[in-house]
Amino acid sequence: MAHRLALVLLALAAPASLLAFGAGWPRVGALAGGVLLPVALMILGAARRGRLGRLWLPLLFTTLVFAGGWAAILTLPHGGPDVAGLPLATALMIFVLVPVPLLVTGLAYALTFDRLGLAAADLERVRAARQTQGTET
Amino acid sequence: MPILDRPWIVASALLYFLACGALGVWSLRRTRSARDFWVAGQGLGVLFTGLATMAAAFSGFVFLGGPGLTYRIGLTSLFINLSVGITPALLGWTVAKRLRLLAEVREVYTIPDAILCRYGSRAASGAAAVAVLVGSIGYLGAQLLALGTLIEAVLGLRTSLGAWGFPAAVAIGLAVLLFYGVAGGMMAGVYTDVFQGALMLLAAIAVFAYAMHAGGGFGEVVHSIATSPRFGRQFLEPLGKTPALTALGFFFVFGLGVLGQPHMLHKFYMIRDPRRLKWLPLVLGGSQVLCLLIWLGLGLAVPALVAQGKLAPLAKPDEATPAFLLGFAPQPLAGLAVAGILSAIMSTADSFTNLGAAVLVRDLPIALGRRLSRELLWGRIATVGVTLAAALLALFYDDLIALLGTFAFGTFGAALAPALAVGLNWQRVTAAAATASIVTGTALCLGLEILGRLKVLPHLTGPLPAAIALAASFTVLLAVTAWSKRPVLDGDVLAVMEV
Numbered sequence: 001m002a003h004r005l006a007l008v009l010l011a012l013a014a015p016a017s018l019l020a021f022g023a024g025w026p027r028v029g030a031l032a033g034g035v036l037l038p039v040a041l042m043i044l045g046a047a048r049r050g051r052l053g054r055l056w057l058p059l060l061f062t063t064l065v066f067a068g069g070w071a072a073i074l075t076l077p078h079g080g081p082d083v084a085g086l087p088l089a090t091a092l093m094i095f096v097l098v099p100v101p102l103l104v105t106g107l108a109y110a111l112t113f114d115r116l117g118l119a120a121a122d123l124e125r126v127r128a129a130r131q132t133q134g135t136e137t
Numbered sequence: 138m139p140i141l142d143r144p145w146i147v148a149s150a151l152l153y154f155l156a157c158g159a160l161g162v163w164s165l166r167r168t169r170s171a172r173d174f175w176v177a178g179q180g181l182g183v184l185f186t187g188l189a190t191m192a193a194a195f196s197g198f199v200f201l202g203g204p205g206l207t208y209r210i211g212l213t214s215l216f217i218n219l220s221v222g223i224t225p226a227l228l229g230w231t232v233a234k235r236l237r238l239l240a241e242v243r244e245v246y247t248i249p250d251a252i253l254c255r256y257g258s259r260a261a262s263g264a265a266a267v268a269v270l271v272g273s274i275g276y277l278g279a280q281l282l283a284l285g286t287l288i289e290a291v292l293g294l295r296t297s298l299g300a301w302g303f304p305a306a307v308a309i310g311l312a313v314l315l316f317y318g319v320a321g322g323m324m325a326g327v328y329t330d331v332f333q334g335a336l337m338l339l340a341a342i343a344v345f346a347y348a349m350h351a352g353g354g355f356g357e358v359v360h361s362i363a364t365s366p367r368f369g370r371q372f373l374e375p376l377g378k379t380p381a382l383t384a385l386g387f388f389f390v391f392g393l394g395v396l397g398q399p400h401m402l403h404k405f406y407m408i409r410d411p412r413r414l415k416w417l418p419l420v421l422g423g424s425q426v427l428c429l430l431i432w433l434g435l436g437l438a439v440p441a442l443v444a445q446g447k448l449a450p451l452a453k454p455d456e457a458t459p460a461f462l463l464g465f466a467p468q469p470l471a472g473l474a475v476a477g478i479l480s481a482i483m484s485t486a487d488s489f490t491n492l493g494a495a496v497l498v499r500d501l502p503i504a505l506g507r508r509l510s511r512e513l514l515w516g517r518i519a520t521v522g523v524t525l526a527a528a529l530l531a532l533f534y535d536d537l538i539a540l541l542g543t544f545a546f547g548t549f550g551a552a553l554a555p556a557l558a559v560g561l562n563w564q565r566v567t568a569a570a571a572t573a574s575i576v577t578g579t580a581l582c583l584g585l586e587i588l589g590r591l592k593v594l595p596h597l598t599g600p601l602p603a604a605i606a607l608a609a610s611f612t613v614l615l616a617v618t619a620w621s622k623r624p625v626l627d628g629d630v631l632a633v634m635e636v
Contacts, residue, residue: 011615018608030385038227038392044562045230079374085359089375090212098222105226106419113415118234122636129632130242
């Protein structure tokens with residue numbers, strides 16, 4: 001399911017971003033490419049046997065943070081009111097859109113790695129495949 | 138004689154080269170096999186792998202190009218860095234684990250090797266090798282541009298040589314790079330990258346803190362810029378001086394293009410235990426964020442000092458970093474910063490001289506079904522050729538370091554990101570699709586950049602050629618896969634992809 005969702009997102013976002021950057025229209029295609037393509041690739045890479053497990057939550061959260069941040073950047077006139085001397089949208093870029101997704105995705109990756117990333121048994125299976133392949137060739 | 142006025146800078150540069158040389162000799166003594174030479178014997182821990190990846194990724198582009206680009210276009214330049222929040226985990230989920238596991242089952246030392254394993258196609262790996270060569274020359278050109286800018290400023294060559302100052306500085310930089318690449322680069326291994334990464338972090342944090350202090354504190358810095366007629370509040374706005382499509386283009390190219398950067402991906406082969414990759418995104422992302430403080434610090438402090446009348450307006454935006462270091466920083470800090478900048482340039486340049494040479498002596502011959510004898514000799518000759526081509530590019534490029542860096546980064550991304558990021562995670566992707574995607578990405582990125590520079594397509598500037606090429610490369614990969622038969626994968630490659 002997650003794997004298919006990722007492929008559908010890729011199939012939609014890639015041509016949309018090509019149109020947006022190549023022909024200048026629709027601009028939202030560039031946003032779709034910037035936000036949806038990385039998310040689709042993360043889902044594609046993280047899904048085990050087509051499923052995301054608990055990873056859907058941090059990935060959804062990251063998508064929403066980026067979508068919200070980009071909405072603020074693109075819609076606030078002149079970047080919005082000042083926050084700490086910076087326009088709100090700039091402050092969001094520096095203080096939210098970099099550190100928050102970094103911590104959320106970085107921790108999600110680390111905390112699920114042993115179960116969803118690479119378990120000891122997975123590694124043994126890969127090493128066994130190397131030996132089998134070596135024997136066959 | 139400006140150089141004699143700055144003994145700390147000269148001393149720190151000499152110390153830096155001595156330390157790198159000593160580390161190079163030490164690592165040479167530990168190098169006993171091709172596996173040791175190409176992938177550090179697959180013996181690194183996660184901290185070393187993360188620092189080495191950061192050092193290879195962050196170059197003169199970040200330390201000199203970033204503040205220069207910010208001086209020209211304002212904080213819109215930060216769109217290049219905005220994706221750092223997601224790229225470490227994106228790398229982890231999509232490519233790091235599977236590249237490392239491929240190196241567990243096959244002899245995989247380079248990115249074209251990985252393409253050959255995954256797709257079993259010499260056409261795909263040959264196309265990837267050509268893309269790596271084009272991107273390597275572009276990235277090396279950006280490093281020479283940065284090195285020339287730094288040397289011209291530190292040695293005061295513009296004052297003494299006028300218009301010949303910059304070419305002379307590039308020639309000196311070329312000599313240093315060639316010495317490092319041919320004599321030292323071959324023995325300078327990943328351990329020098331780790332040392333250089335640590336130095337870069339230290340320099341970035343120290344320069345950021347002092348830059349804010351010199352500008353009167355963060356509040357005063359942004360206030361000076363916002364109230365200045367030269368810069369104004371527009372400078373601080375995310376889309377102040379730049380169209381939204383350009384900003385989105387920077388985000389798109391750097392957010393996705395990271396998946397095709399061979400100098401970063403190559404480091405994933407080196408980690409000792411693949412299960413230690415679990416901490417890589419946090420180590421890599423944390424070190425990248427700290428290093429980017431120099432971009433933000435000097436990007437804000439230099440225009441603030443110009444606005445406050447303490448610094449003359451810059452003749453060239455890329456002079457932002459040298460102007461601050463030579464004009465404001467105390468000598469020990471300037472010395473540390475110069476060593477940090479040299480680390481940033483050399484660690485990246487070292488990666489690319491080796492990658493470029495590997496293409497010519499290993500990847501392309503393998504793609505053509507041959508193996509060269511006397512690889513080391515040919516490798517050294519190839520290093521000289523690649524570096525000279527990069528020097529010519531640096532001399533004739535005539536634009537900002539960051540824009541040449543964007544082109545090179547974009548070439549790698551457009552050529553390799555789809556074939557690796559999608560292809561390593563979806564068994565359905567075929568060799569024909571990967572080859573078509575790599576060729577499309579490389580040809581479009583190079584072709585559109587040239588057409589933009591020749592003013593045939595004058596609107597194609599900044600990240601747009603790379604953004605179009607990257608989007609086209611993904612689209613072609615998906616379209617050709619949809620029209621191809623499902624490939625049959627080798628058992629070991631299948632095992633890697635099923636994990």
